[in-house]
Every structure is written in C-alpha cells, then in structure tokens.
Amino acid sequence: MKAVITVTGKDSVGIIARVSAMCTEYNANIVDITQSVLSEYFAMIMLVEIGKLTIPFADFADKMADAGKACGLDIRAMHEDIFNTMHHI
Amino acid sequence: MLNITDILETIGMIREENLDIRTITMGISLLDCVSEDENRVCEKVYDKITRTAKNLVSVGCDIEKKYGIPIVNKRVSVTPVSLIGGEMSPEGYLKLAHTLQRAAENLGINFIGGYSALVHKGMTQGEKNLISVIPEALAETQMVCSSVNVATTKAGINMDAIRMMGSAIKRAAYLTRDNNSIGCAKLVVFANVPEDNPFMAGAFHGVGEPDHVINVGVSGPGVVAAAIKRAGDCDLSELADVIKKTAFKITRVGQLVASEAAERLDTPFGIIDLSLAPTPAIGDSVAHILEEMGLESCGGCGTTAALAMLNDAVKKGGVMASSHVGGLSGAFIPVSEDAGMIAAVERGALTLEKLEAMTAVCSVGLDMIAIPGDVSEDVICGIIADEISIGVANTKTTAVRVIPAYGKKEGDAVSFGGLLGYAPVMSVKPYSPACFVARGGRIPAPIHSLKN
Structure with missing residues (x-):
C-alpha cells in the first residue's frame, strides 16, 4: 500500500530533509522521489510505502499538512489509489 | 505506474479548480x-x-483524509x-x-x-x-x-x-x-422525481431501495471550465471529447469514494450522481463553463445549445467511469449557488424565461431563484405548472425551488450564506393564471407517439 506525498511552495533549505525525517518518524518507507525547482518554485513528489505506518494514515496526512503550513509549503499525503483510479482504466 | 503529470493534474484539480465530492448520502x-x-x-x-x-x-x-x-x-x-x-x-x-x-x-x-x-x-x-x-x-x-x-x-x-x-x-x-x-x-x-438522488433539498430514499444504501454526488464545474480553457480554439466535436474525458476522471474519484464508503459502512453501494454542482465560490460555476465554451454571457442566445451539449458530454463521460449511475445526473443551474449565474442575472442577460428553456436540456429545473415577495400564490402555481410540464412532456426530472423573498422586490438581493449562496431577486411576469390553476384536477398524461 503506497501513498504519494506532494510538496509545493517556495524553495528553501532542508525541505526534503524535513519531509524525510517525518517519514522516518512514522515508519513510512520512501520508495521514490522526484523533485524540481522552477524559478524558486519547489515541487517534490515522493512515493512512500505506508503498510507499516505507526499511526493511522489520516493522522499522518494531517501531520504532513501541519508541517507544511508551519513552513509555508503545501504538503499533501494522499493514498495512491486516487491517482490510479483517475488516470488508469 | 504513476507519472508526475498525472499526479500534478489531480493535485491541481483539487487545489486550484475546486474538485470535490459534493456529498455522501446514506x-x-x-x-x-x-x-x-x-x-x-x-x-x-x-x-x-x-x-x-x-x-x-x-x-x-476518514476517506477525505485518505485520498x-x-x-x-x-x-x-x-x-x-x-x-x-x-x-x-x-x-x-x-x-x-x-x-x-x-x-x-x-x-x-x-x-x-x-x-x-x-x-x-x-x-x-x-x-x-x-x-x-x-x-x-x-x-x-x-x-x-x-x-x-x-x-x-x-x-x-x-x-x-x-x-x-x-x-x-x-x-x-x-x-x-x-x-x-x-x-x-x-x-x-x-x-418524475428519482428515488436515489443524493442531492438536497430533493433527496429521499425510494420504496424500491434496499434497507440502507450509499449514494454519492460528485461535482467539479471548475475542473471542466479549466479543461475547456486549456483546450483553446477547437471545434465542438473536440470540445465534447474534452468534457467527456474530464467528466470521466471526476466520476472515477466519485466511484472510488463511494465504493470505499460503502465497504467501510457495510452498506450496499447505490449510485453515483453525475452532476456538475456549482457553489458560490469563484471558479466553481456552471455558467462560467458555458461562457468558457464561447458565450459572451450565460443567458444569451446559444445558452440552451451549449448547456445541452455540456450536459450530454458529462453523462457520456461519466457513465463509463461508474458501475451504477442514477439520481439527477447532469448540470445543475441553481442561480444563487453559482457565481456566474448571479452575475448573468445582474447584468440582465439571464431571465426566468431563459432559465425555463435551459431546464428542458439539463438536470433538475428552476432552482434557487429568488422572486419578489409579493408574487401571488397563483403565479407561483403557474411557474410550477410550466416547469413540471417540461419534465412530464420530455420524460425527465424537473423541479422548482423558488424563493418568494418576503418584503423584497425586483432588484433587491437575498443572501442565504454557505453553499446556498446569494440571489438577486428576479422579475416575474405579473399576468395571472388564477382561473387556469383554480380549475384543479389533473392534466392527463401526455401521449408518447406522434412526437413533434
């Protein structure tokens, strides 16, 4: 079972480190990371395995969103099924 | 395998284009x-x-958080x-x-x-x-x-x-x-009320339904408008395709949510209602879709044609994305709940008569329309009878939800707050249908051959 974490916002030092640290804290295994910076605008997409999360996924998503708000970023953790369902038949 | 474009498209729909699941109705x-x-x-x-x-x-x-x-x-x-x-x-x-x-x-x-x-x-x-x-x-x-x-x-x-x-x-x-x-x-x-409609105020649980059931209403006018904008200068066949593909994606999310809600609540899944349901928020308007299709203003000539095409394309795209489709399914045109409709009324482009014509080709009917508080009961009965006749003659659902706003006159406005929005009070022709209405009884069912 996987989730997609997307981080968007103004680029700053340590964004990946911060999100990765939270993944470690709640036992989400990072499977893949893609990131790009376009005229100071940062976009990262992280695929994580959530089968062994130490907290319910809804709480994990809340914590990510809160962490994003605290540093002016939009961080969303969403179950991969929403993307699979929408884009694949 | 997930690709970045798809992920960003979905995120953009939710964040910028107001994609949401309008309702889970049990x-x-x-x-x-x-x-x-x-x-x-x-x-x-x-x-x-x-x-x-x-x-x-x-x-x-919980499902909201998960997805x-x-x-x-x-x-x-x-x-x-x-x-x-x-x-x-x-x-x-x-x-x-x-x-x-x-x-x-x-x-x-x-x-x-x-x-x-x-x-x-x-x-x-x-x-x-x-x-x-x-x-x-x-x-x-x-x-x-x-x-x-x-x-x-x-x-x-x-x-x-x-x-x-x-x-x-x-x-x-x-x-x-x-x-x-x-x-x-x-x-x-x-x-012709449907028995499985998840949208209010007309939702009820029909007698042919199981003990309990989950019905889901999707939304997404903003997503459709944005897709049409991106499509740019294309002909109407291509535009219909763009709308179908977008409706498909929106409905797939509805199906995902409905299936999961049904499973978690240990309740049978009923239907997805394929409706474009606007909200008063900017960028969540059905009227703006019609204007994005090429109309100067919703309510002008061409509106009924554009709406008919939109409604049809939404259904064609949506039916394949869901195992069961039902409810009202189509584009809603509630005036007070749609920023573009409100603007069209205020600029004088959209009248009650045009709205009535529009209801012949789309979902529901005369919806959330404020009229002067002194409009008589008989005239309201006439409005209802007209709108209901369109449904009966065309074998479709139609409905009337008008608000004769007490103490208000044409040109005033009423605000309901939240999703119910804000409505300019529209003019109604004063001529009375009192004698016709007072006859009472039943208008017989229409004949369905010799169609013209």
Missing part, C-alpha cells in the same frame, strides 16, 4: 418504523437513523415520511420533522431529506396533513429538507397538489421572513 428505509402511535413512530425513526448512520460522518472524514479530496457534505435521506406516517395528524407530522432534526444533530450531518410525499396522481388524508405543515416544519428546523412529487409522465400533473404547494411555498417564505425566507430553499416541487 439512504435509510423507514418502512419498518410504522406504528399506530405517533410518539412510537418518532422513537423508532430516531433510533433507526441514528443507529444506521452512526459512523457516516467519521467514515466520510486528500474534500467531501463537502455528509447527508441522510429517508423514506418519504408520508409513507410511514399514514394518517398521522398535522401535529404528528410536525413532531416527526423535529425528530429528523434531532437525529441529524446527533449524527453531525449537514442535511436530512425525505420530509416528502409522492402525490402525482392523488393525495391521501395523511399526505394532505403532511403538506399542510411543511412550512412550519421548515421554519422550526434547520436541517430537514422537504420535497413533493406532483407529476409523472405516466400519471400526468396533479394540479390540486400544485395549488397546495404554491400556498406552502408562500407560507414558508412568510414564516422564515426574518431569515430571507430561507424555508423555501429547503423545499422542492418535482416531476
């Missing part, structure tokens, strides 16, 4: 709550609703109460409205629908009793929604029922006069 049968004693009926109704839907809100919130998509409303629809109330007194029916309100408050849901009656061919004494207290019920409760089906293509139009509804609408407006006549926003008069 339909609950109350047929097992019948009793000779009014108080006992109320007790059984309260217990059944609060027991069956006890996890609806928490499951809805990162807003689920705006969690609602309950019940068996039309006239079917379980039987010959209950008007006071008994009023007590039942308060019972539904208490159950809704206990569950933490947004609305409860089903304070309803199906009277397309005639009325029992119980149904007359119910309709007589609908205005009081709407004034004394906040979450209870009411609907009355006054016509079907097979039965014709019950003009006696329309007369009662004209009077009920005026009285509801008066009783809620301190709150912009908001009672009327919770009351719908239908023709």
